[in-house]
Amino acid sequence: MNVYEKLLRDNKAWAAAQIQKDPEYFERLVHLQAPEILWIGCSDSRVPANQITGTEPGEIFVHRNVANLVVNTDVNLLAVLDFAVTYLKVKHVIVCGHYGCGGIKAAATNIDHKPVLNMWLRNIKDVMRHYRRELENIPDEGERNDRLVELNVQEQVYNLAKTTIIQRCWLREQRPDLHGWVYRLRDGIIKPVFEMNVGTPIDPLYKYEKL
Ligand SMILES: [Zn+2]
Numbered sequence: 001m002n003v004y005e006k007l008l009r010d011n012k013a014w015a016a017a018q019i020q021k022d023p024e025y026f027e028r029l030v031h032l033q034a035p036e037i038l039w040i041g042c043s044d045s046r047v048p049a050n051q052i053t054g055t056e057p058g059e060i061f062v063h064r065n066v067a068n069l070v071v072n073t074d075v076n077l078l079a080v081l082d083f084a085v086t087y088l089k090v091k092h093v094i095v096c097g098h099y100g101c102g103g104i105k106a107a108a109t110n111i112d113h114k115p116v117l118n119m120w121l122r123n124i125k126d127v128m129r130h131y132r133r134e135l136e137n138i139p140d141e142g143e144r145n146d147r148l149v150e151l152n153v154q155e156q157v158y159n160l161a162k163t164t165i166i167q168r169c170w171l172r173e174q175r176p177d178l179h180g181w182v183y184r185l186r187d188g189i190i191k192p193v194f195e196m197n198v199g200t201p202i203d204p205l206y207k208y209e210k211l
Contacts, residue, residue: 035061038084038093038176040077040156042068047098047183052190061088067103067152068095069123070159082165085176093160093176096190097153098183099146108145124148127155153180154194161202168211174198 001009018025035058039049043064050060063080070077084090097104106113107124128135131151138144157180160166169175180194196202 029058033058033088035059035084035088036091037061038081038088038090039063039096040065040068040070040093041096042066042098042101042103044098044101046185047096049096052183052188061090066117066120067101067107067124068097068156069120069152070095070156071123072159072162078163078165081160081163085165085169089173089175091175091177092179093166094179094181095153095156095160096181096183097149097156098185099149100185101145101149104149104152105145108148124152127152130155150180150182150193153182156180157194157196158202161196161200162206164208164211167208170198171211 015026037060039060039062041047041049041062041064043066049062049064050056053060061080061084063077065074065077072078081093084093103121104124106117107121108128112118113121128148131148134151135144135148138147157178160178166176166178175198177198178196178200179192181190181192183190
């Protein structure tokens, strides 16, 4: 059996098991999508949002990309953010990175990963430049990359706060709080590393008027 055929077979088994546990399971979900959380995570197959947080379908709205970046020209991410914040009215946005992130490790080298990946990873190099002094003081490469994972999450949370989507919602509806988390592959534990609650002051350079 092919890998993809196994997925289809297991899907049937899963659906049947869900109905056995709770006959109205699917019927309820059809009529309701009211997640309170938007999750922006890494595409890494070892960091699935629902499993690692013990949540069920319907509880978390999810966007994932390589190294959990919030890029201000990324229409995909911005559409997800706008929909989650403006229409689903989420109360929290979580950016969750993970130690041992391949995207972070790749960005920390000088290897040419060819145009498209170089473009994407460049955003992480900008984080490195911003925190160059702190990072250069960490001699161990593994520890340095771990710290870069944390700083990257912090910067992506800050990038969220730079958007008018978040600024308008903070002003008018006093939500959502922004959280930066890092997941440890080694033991499955999530460490909160950065937080920007509603109204946290940001550099005036990025503040918009008359929202
Ligand atoms: Zn990753």
